[in-house]
Amino acid sequence: MDDILITLKNLDFTPFILSFKLAGITTFILFFIALPVAWRLSQSRSKIKPIIESFISLPIVLPPSVLGFYLLTVFDGTALNFSFIGLVIASCIYSLPFMTQPLQSGFESLNRSMIEASYIAGKSQLITLFKVVIPNTKPAILTAIIITFAHTIGEFGVVLMIGGSIPNETKVASIAIYEMHDSMEYLSAHIYSAIMLLISFMVLLSVYIFNHKQKYFKGVS
Amino acid sequence: MIKIDIEKELHGASGAMNLEVNLEIKEGEFLAITGESGAGKSTLLRILAGLESSKGEIEVHGKSWNNLSIQKREIGFVFQEYGLFENMSVEQNLLYVAKDKTLAKELLATTELTNLKNRLPKTLSGGQKQRVALCRAFMKRPKLLLMDEPLSALNPTMRTNLQDEILILHKKFGTTTFMVSHDTSDIYRMASRVIVLELGKVVNNGTPKEVFSTNKSKISGEVLQINGESILLLVGEQLLELNYHADKIPKLGERITINTSL
Numbered sequence: 001m002d003d004i005l006i007t008l009k010n011l012d013f014t015p016f017i018l019s020f021k022l023a024g025i026t027t028f029i030l031f032f033i034a035l036p037v038a039w040r041l042s043q044s045r046s047k048i049k050p051i052i053e054s055f056i057s058l059p060i061v062l063p064p065s066v067l068g069f070y071l072l073t074v075f076d077g078t079a080l081n082f083s084f085i086g087l088v089i090a091s092c093i094y095s096l097p098f099m100t101q102p103l104q105s106g107f108e109s110l111n112r113s114m115i116e117a118s119y120i121a122g123k124s125q126l127i128t129l130f131k132v133v134i135p136n137t138k139p140a141i142l143t144a145i146i147i148t149f150a151h152t153i154g155e156f157g158v159v160l161m162i163g164g165s166i167p168n169e170t171k172v173a174s175i176a177i178y179e180m181h182d183s184m185e186y187l188s189a190h191i192y193s194a195i196m197l198l199i200s201f202m203v204l205l206s207v208y209i210f211n212h213k214q215k216y217f218k219g220v221s
Numbered sequence: 222m223i224k225i226d227i228e229k230e231l232h233g234a235s236g237a238m239n240l241e242v243n244l245e246i247k248e249g250e251f252l253a254i255t256g257e258s259g260a261g262k263s264t265l266l267r268i269l270a271g272l273e274s275s276k277g278e279i280e281v282h283g284k285s286w287n288n289l290s291i292q293k294r295e296i297g298f299v300f301q302e303y304g305l306f307e308n309m310s311v312e313q314n315l316l317y318v319a320k321d322k323t324l325a326k327e328l329l330a331t332t333e334l335t336n337l338k339n340r341l342p343k344t345l346s347g348g349q350k351q352r353v354a355l356c357r358a359f360m361k362r363p364k365l366l367l368m369d370e371p372l373s374a375l376n377p378t379m380r381t382n383l384q385d386e387i388l389i390l391h392k393k394f395g396t397t398t399f400m401v402s403h404d405t406s407d408i409y410r411m412a413s414r415v416i417v418l419e420l421g422k423v424v425n426n427g428t429p430k431e432v433f434s435t436n437k438s439k440i441s442g443e444v445l446q447i448n449g450e451s452i453l454l455l456v457g458e459q460l461l462e463l464n465y466h467a468d469k470i471p472k473l474g475e476r477i478t479i480n481t482s483l
Contacts (some may be wrong), residue, residue, distance in 0.1 A: 110301065111304060111307075113300040113302055113303070113304025114297070114304050114305070114306060114307070115296065116270075116272055116291075116300075117290055117300065117304040117306070118303065118306070118317075119272075119291040119315060120270060120291060120292075120294075120296060120297070120298045121318040121357075121360075121361065122292045122293070122294065122318070122361065123317075124292065131306075131317070132306055134309070135308035136306070136307050136308050188255070204306075
């Protein structure tokens, strides 16, 4: 028991702070990148739409090491390799589909006549997006933000390749656990893992509870 | 004067067809568009609104609308499924179109919605929603009012009330109106002129009386049952049992027209 207390007292929480910082910045940047992309895709009937959709969804199926390898090649010779900024760029690419897909499907499920009524009212696409589309797709937007945040916290492969494991710079929680296991600090690894497990569960639970409430609410109205 | 001369290829349930409409409508007219589903009625409205493209000419009061964006066309549109902005109250729905509080107040009073002006659309009944949609369509003081089956989702009482309100507003604003409808009573009560579309072509054009009375000595319906020489015919929502004396016995499910003049 004393062991645990001592370990807890001496536990370095910077990897967690770094994970949250990375996830927060990535989610923030991605929201503004994915919003116009998802909006355009949801309104598009273009023949190249499937190509763009496939490209955006690549990180879901691609091994993180493949993405990491390509990024390392692109970043080669710059200061981006093994830096926090490099990590942010990599995370934005890696988490792009997790932000774009919920947004796009939210926009697509919106009653078409609502959007058309806004155009007929003389409003541009941009005003329609901010005054009509976004306020009426809040659940999808919230889901996109939370899933992207959670997914970025859960990153491992890309982060390992691009960031390495520089303390206070690129050593995020998932990497820290891997290293603790490697150096047989099992107690710390347990505590870190339990915290990650709890956070991940809480995030998913909040998304599902929110969606459940939304569905129920829509059902009675 | 509104001149329409348009053409568009459509891919309907019955395969490809060409929508070809050539019409001239006087200012202030109330035109009903009717015909079977898939005849191109809604598409015609959507083309006028700029929501769909087409080949040809649309001219409204001497101005070509061909290259005019949806936003710049002076139209009001009433959708079958309302299309209200769910995040805005009744009054905000109107003011979103134009910040004209006096007009909004007047429209809400005409349609007896004043007490509901702060309610969100999802708390309203179908009839109330459609009245809000109607008011919203007038907020731009449109040159053209386009309505796509505005009454089809409503119960009979609601329907009659809304018919009256549409007529009051139509008179008040003198807006040239296009209404797609399946319902003969709607058309008869409201429209000054009616066109019948069949597979994309205008097959009949005149006053409701002229168009609907041409078949007054004939009734058509669907054959539901054949019993020897007696057949059961579905006419509108009524069943007619008739003795049939003809060389050609009709088939089950066939649509037949019979002469009722004695």
